Structures are given as C-alpha cells and as structure tokens.
Amino acid sequence: MTQHDFRASRRRALAQLSAAGLATASPWALRAAQAQTKMTIGVIYVGPKDDFGYNQAQAAAAAEVKKLPGIKVVEEENVPETTAVQKTMTGMIVQDGAKLLFPTSFGYFDPHMLALAAKYPDVRFSHCGGMWTEGKHPKNTGSFFGYIDECQYLNGVIAGHMSKSKKLGFVAAKPIPQVLRNINAFTMGARSVDPKITCTVIFTGEWSMAVKEAEATNSLADQGADVFTMHVDGPKVIVETAAKRGKMVCGYHASQAKLAPNAYLTGAEWNWLTAYKTIIEAAQAGKPHPNFLRGGLKEGYVKMSAYGPMVPEAAKTAADGIKAKMIAGSFDIFTGGLKDNKGAVVIPAGKVLKQTDLELEKMNYLVEGVVGSI
Structure with missing residues (x-):
C-alpha cells in the first residue's frame, strides 16, 4: 500500500466511524454538532510543504487560513500531476466533506480538476495558474495568480x-x-x-x-x-x-x-493569503465563485x-x-x-x-x- 492509499483508507475509516457515531447520537447532540460544523477546505501540493519554494508559499497561506473562524483545512503533499490528484480530491470531498479545494499545481487543472468539477458541481475548485476561461470552463472552477x-x-x-x-x-x-x-x-x-x-x-x-x-x-x-x-x-x-x-x-x-x-x-x-481569503469569503457568504483573480504588489498578491x-x-x-x-x-x-x-x-x-x-x-x-x- 502506498502512502497515498494509506491516507485515503484512513479517511474512509474515519468517515465510517463518524457516521456510526452520529447514527446513535441524541437529537440534541446532532444539533450541537451541526451548530459547530466548519467549512472544510482542501489544499493539495505537488511537492513537500517545506521546499523553500512554490509549495511552501501555498502552505504558508494555508497555515494562516487555519486560523480563520469557521474553517477546517485538510492537506496532502507530494501528490503527482496524474490521476493520483483525482483520488486525493475525491477523498477530501467524500470523506472529509470539503466544499472548496485548492489544487495548487499547474498540471492539476486539465483534465483532473475539470473532471472532478463536473462530477461534484456543488464543490468549488480554485486553481493556481492562468487556465480558467469564461464560457469554456465550469462556473464552480476558477483560477488565481499574481504579477510576480x-x-x-x-x-x-x-x-x-x-x-x-x-x-x-x-x-x-x-x-x-x-x-x-x-x-x-x-x-x-x-x-x-x-x-x-x-x-x-x-x-x-x-x-x-x-x-x-x-x-x-x-x-x-x-x-x-x-x-x-x-x-x-x-x-x-x-x-x-x-x-x-x-x-x-x-x-x-x-x-x-x-x-x-x-x-x-x-x-x-507570493502572498497567496490574499487570494485564499477572497475565495473563502465568497464561499462562506454563498456568493458566486471568484473565477478569475489576479493582482500584483498593489493588490497584495506578491511581496x-x-x-x-x-x-x-x-x-x-x-x-x-x-x-x-x-x-x-x-x-x-x-x-x-x-x-x-x-x-x-x-x-x-x-x-x-x-x-x-x-x-x-x-x-x-x-x-x-x-x-x-x-
């Protein structure tokens, strides 16, 4: 079993245990659990989070997002730009209940992110790069990038x-x-x-x-x-x-x-927290998904x-x-x-x-x- 498969199996087991617990819980406990529900966000990295580079810049933003109220962040690093990322995103959606995903690497977009976006239209996907095109790509997908x-x-x-x-x-x-x-x-x-x-x-x-x-x-x-x-x-x-x-x-x-x-x-x-917060706030408020975000020094996307x-x-x-x-x-x-x-x-x-x-x-x-x- 690969490390990726182990993580996916662990997610499935936790989800089953959680479901069993809720099934036997009292109505009061269920209402309390629902009141405390946080929006789950998934972040996927193509390399290690401590690479002193591209992945670390994304992970630094994710670390700040974890501090925001009403947010839970799940992450997975070293995910190849293959069908492996589809399995990771599926696990985050099905087992973790993620409603917003940040697949951060260039090669995650097509066909992988697009395939998942079609399968899960109620989930939002934000890709780091210049790939999203109006009229061509789904409304629950989008891209963000900076003028570095x-x-x-x-x-x-x-x-x-x-x-x-x-x-x-x-x-x-x-x-x-x-x-x-x-x-x-x-x-x-x-x-x-x-x-x-x-x-x-x-x-x-x-x-x-x-x-x-x-x-x-x-x-x-x-x-x-x-x-x-x-x-x-x-x-x-x-x-x-x-x-x-x-x-x-x-x-x-x-x-x-x-x-x-x-x-x-x-x-x-990069200062990805600026884009992350804009995208997250829209999701929390039920506003349209920001499909195309760009900014430079002025907008705080880079530093x-x-x-x-x-x-x-x-x-x-x-x-x-x-x-x-x-x-x-x-x-x-x-x-x-x-x-x-x-x-x-x-x-x-x-x-x-x-x-x-x-x-x-x-x-x-x-x-x-x-x-x-x-």
Missing part, C-alpha cells in the same frame, strides 16, 4: 546595483510565457541600472530536478555570473550552490534568506523579501522608488521600443502593455540582454 514579474523586476534592480561582473545568472525550468516574463523582467530591471549588464539563462527542462539545478548554477558561476535568481519549484539547491560559490542571490516563491544569510539580497515572494544586510542604501532607494510607482499604477515594465535578444522589435514604439494585457500571457521571446535561446 513586478518583484522580479525589482530583484533585477538590486542585482544591477550589486553585480561586479555585470553578468547575471537565471536558472529556469521551462520556457513557458510566465517563466519568460520573469526572465525578461529581471533582466530589464538590472539593465535599467546599467545597460551593459547581461543575464544568461539555462533551462533545466524540469520544475524540480536538484542535479540539473546544481549543474546549471555551477555552469553559470563558471561563466562569470555573480548574482543569481531562478524560476523552479524549489530554489533551495540553487540558493545554496550559488552561496557556496561565493555568489549573491535574489530569491523566488518564498524567502530563502535563512539558507544563505550572507548571500541573499532580496526576493520575489518582496526583506533586504539583506549587504544591500546598500542607494540600491534600496532605487528599488523602493520603483516599487512605489508600481503600487501607484504609474510604472509599466513592458513598454514600446522593446527588442528581443535577436534585435527584433517586439513591442512597437508608443505601445504599453499593462499587467492585464493578454499579450503578456502569451510571451514567447527573450528580451535584449538575455543570453540564451528558447
């Missing part, structure tokens, strides 16, 4: 101030639009400080592959990169490897400061890690000034005249892409200053 490229731009500003070699390193999983958007924003932030700066990217091809991440980090260090950032599920290996090589790091997903306190400059973090002690005041002032403009809505990352790293203009002069512009959701290029190819 704003934070990666600020990471780049700090990196631009700190780099001595004028060479930055970016370890990325796959060249999908969201990843490209982060690579580009980081590079553009750094080049706003010094246009001579370049950023070399290595794609590992996997969201989580420690060996490839270590190899990529060492390769970039060998090529002269002295400040690193990343877009993989768990940045731990990259942060620790870069620090061992005497390099500096800007984090991603969650804070990795305690992994390398003498190398960690700042980081781009920056605290600055490390080595970051000078000039760098902090520069980054904080741009951050204030982002929050005020007076700063746009992707503006007219932007070229890709092959010299072609990808955003015409005079055009500005706002965060809500669908063109950004389809980004398929690397900007000028990025060394690498898709």
